[in-house]
Amino acid sequence: MVKTALVTGATTGIGFETASALAAEGYHVLLHGRNEEKALAAAATIGGGKVTPVFADLSDQAAIRSLAVRVKAEVESLDVLVNNAGVWNSQREMTRDGVEHTFAVNHLAYYLLTGLLLDRLRPDGRIICVSSDSHRQVKGIDFSDVSLERHYHGLRSYAQSKLANVLYCYEYDRRKSDGTTICAVQPGLVQTDIGLKGNTWLHRLAWRVRRRMSGNKTPAEGADTSVFLATVADQPPSGLYWDERVPKKSFSSSYDAEEARKLWTLSEQLTGFTYDFRV
Template sequence: MERSQGGPMAGRTVLITGGTGGIGRATALGLASMGAHVAIIGRDHGRTEDAVREIRSTGGQADAFVADLSSQAEVRRVAADVLRSYARLDVLVNNVGGYWSTRHVTADGLERTFALNHLAPFLLTALLLDRLQQSDAARVVTVASNAHVRGRIDFDDLQKERAYSGSAAYGQSKLANVLFSYELARRLCGTSVTANVLHPGLVSTAFGGEDPGRAQQLLVPLLRPFMKSPRHGAATSIHLASDPDLHHVTGRYFAKCAAKRSSKGSYDESVAVRLWQASADLVGLTTPATAS
């Protein structure tokens, strides 16, 4: 596969989940314009191919992979496809995510918010980690949200079977993103791979539109004029994926392209380790991702 000869990301291969619209698509376009060879994972074949065509129309290099990442079988299949397609992988952007006001169950019998927002990036990162470590300086970038501040990891009811609310499920999944990123950074200490997490800001996208709650239906139209565009919302993801000054920066939380403090609970290492093991059990990883 040819790579662009110019740009600060020339020669780098970047995989972006949820790259068919919103922040993910804008991230793909931005990194491709910097010379990266971009691979997009999307759930819908038509939308994924459309995103790739847009990137190619601007002179960028892009490939499409189609998978529903709420399914662990699909995560494993697409990871195998990526490994067959690329001899090297320099950046993984865990961007895919969703919000549902009512409880949905995946093909694996898991609550969809937790499965897609947390377990999918956890499993995909683990499956691609060896290839990432073969790069001279790889990066794992995970898109979280400031909603993690209100999140709580309920180990007695991770799947929200007893009581479900969209905001509680989403907050838990976003806190899980932050805890995962910090624990991954600790486990990869001394390797060539960094792991950072970010809050993109309030961005005007179709996020949550599949199953919006009443409050969302009322508030989003009022807030939309004040929301960032997807291009501006992608700025921190692009920054973490590409900025040479972040070569050795790991285990940090970013917003507006700057390192920030995340919630107090997100720094609890005992919770992070417990979540890691629970996640490994749920995705069937007998050997969770660690530095090799």
């Protein structure tokens, strides 16, 4: 039986390499892009396995719901969901749903898309959420101003969203009632274009300099742990933070169960969606 995987943000960088590696392993890969043109172009360059392009603007909750419908039409079950899509914004932007853009794409899209696809995920399915050690740069979620209206900074916004990824994974693991595995992944410092899209000239310059620094990983190297967790024969332990194929400690605030519950409740409120975990 052919295994299936959905990889979000898979037209370039880590996501593209993840999708390519899974296709090479024989998976039917649903390759997500922000728009149809990019998804079609990326899918056409991947050899081996079946690759189906799907698209949605993950800052738009209606589009996420439409994406879930499309995925369900394509596959009867889903073995792997890789929540990889992410953004980094120099300037504060709000989505049509009234949410700060980085938080919407980097966290709420993970929460909503995963929840919408629960009835397609196999009971032993694997959910992989690409986070970052950047989550260590904030002490916690600013629940009094989650959209950072008062004190916005691109680094702070990104770090908060990556902390949300880890908190979400840990809380999902506490709430689940089946054998699904959920993992948060630190890909490392990777040579991607995330800091070049829609940012100020100064931040674009800083990102270009950063990409040239020694020790930075290629996108394929950054994808390695996600691919490992998706394909390793033995089910990985759930509810952990992974780096270089092994679990490691995340920042202390990510283990605050009350903070995670508050984030879960906030995510329910901002998306209007409540999980229906299997009994």
